[in-house]
Amino acid sequence: MTARPDVRETELVPPPQPTTDGHRPVEPPVEAVETAEPTSPAPSGETSWVVALLVLVAGMFMSVLDISIVNVAIPVMQNDFGVTTEDISWVSTSYSLAEGVIVPASAWLGLRLGLGRAYIVAMIGFAIGSVLCGLAWDLNSMIAFRILQAIPGGVIPVVALTMLYKIVPKDRLGAAMGMYGLGIVFAPAIGPTLGGYLVEYVDWRLIFFINVPIGIVGTIAAMVWLPNFGGGTSRKFDxxxxxxxxxxxxxxxxxxxxxxxxxxxxxxxxxxxxxxxxxxxxxxxxxxxxDHPLLNVRVFASWPFTNSLILIAVISAGLFGVLFYIPQSLQLNQGLGAFETGLLLLPQALVMAVIMPLAGQIYDRVGARWPAVAGLIITAWGTWMLRDLTIDTSHGDLAWILGFRAAGIGLAMMPIMTGGLSALPPHRVDGASAFNTVVQRSSSAIGLAAMTALMTAQQSQGYADRASLVPADPETFGSVLGEYSMYQQLQTRVFDTAFGDLMVVTTVLTAGAVLLALMLPSGKPAPSEGPRVMEG
CATH class of the missing domain: 1.10.287 (Helix Hairpins)
Known part of the structure; x- marks a missing residue:
């Protein structure tokens, strides 16, 4: 028996059958058909796809880490550049805006260059952009270099997720996504710790230069171990x-x-x-x-996929909101430094690092529904416990609550994402990967904006409610120091109250998401004999 030759994914579509009059009908256009030249097959065998997956995880970790690690250095950059708080915020905003523009085109770039080439070019581009950011001499140059860095930074996650679905056997997708998820969730959680140390004890520019060795090693590894897949599509750019x-x-x-x-x-x-x-x-x-859409919006006709995006949005908004406001509370109300704050947040990152691969294995056994339900319940419970956070909360109790909540996020995130993408035909995964990235990035930004609006409204109301309790005569305080001390106490109490209200709202949203999680696919995924496709 001769071995079946490698085929392109789209060749798996059955040919049209002859009509009753004997004539073969004109073949309808198939959405995923491309004209790329055949290339080397995707890796087969357990060791090959695991090594390729580790290469993708490293690139994803680097691109996501840069988002959270930069936030720690914002105050120091502001002092060095001598600009206002509003101006320095554009260091983060410019990156988010540029990434939002490039992500929708990332799937087309992967087809045009070939997924392997697109990934390598993006890694090199990200490393170069990081060097330029580290060399920035003023705010304008920093913003310009952050935009350049964001372009490859938006391509990496889309191309990496598409490649993952092409090289990993279907019955091992859960375990693979559990490892891949370390870049999506673990990187933002560990960012404050690493960034806090570099900012406080070394130099803030190192938060950009640290990407260079990762980028070099990742690029070399990609050249050696990643398949290229087909490139050179003739599909018109939409x-x-x-x-x-x-x-x-x-x-x-x-x-x-x-x-x-x-x-x-x-x-x-x-x-x-x-x-x-x-x-x-x-x-x-x-x-x-x-005829040739940039992204196929028909993927939303699949309810499991659409449902997974809604759940991802809820989790991402809650994750980044807490990661933003907990450090604020620790640094403004308790006077902790950047590195001390990062150390306090480190346990939750370690919990995620342990739980996410386990969650992937659970998915491979029982499907997405039950790990997602259990994870969201734990996340909602942990968020509810944060409502009582005050200046008097011990650091040990806070670390335990954050770790408990992180276990829920780690248990739910990857089964939800994997279950949604697995419900789609393989040739639609590239566009779905872009939608996944857009939802993750935009939901965290939208969620943080909504949380900020709620926090501001609650704090304004809190100040108004307590204004009558503050003596109008400064002599009542006894001294300027006493006046300042009372103002600090008022500010802390108002912040704690507003934060508690915010956590109640987040808890309700997360608990409501449990109902959607009950609609996710359940049951062990169908086994397969190797990679889902031999060539992309």
């Missing part, structure tokens, strides 16, 4: 669709970021948000009409 989604996401993210400073009801914010929604609606219309 320019109208790209302009619609890119400008729509840009307007939404910019409006949400500036809403706190400009005012939620200000004309610029309302115009940006309105345009963003209309542009995204136009994008859907365009993608349903063009």
């Amino acid at each position: 320019l109208p669709g790209f302009l619609a989604i890119a400008t729509g996401l840009f307007a939404l993210l910019l409006g949400l970021h500036e809403a706190e400073d400009w005012g939620w009801t200000s004309y610029p914010v309302l115009i940006l948000l309105t345009y963003g929604v209309l542009a995204l609606a136009l994008f859907v219309v365009i993608e349903l009409e063009v």
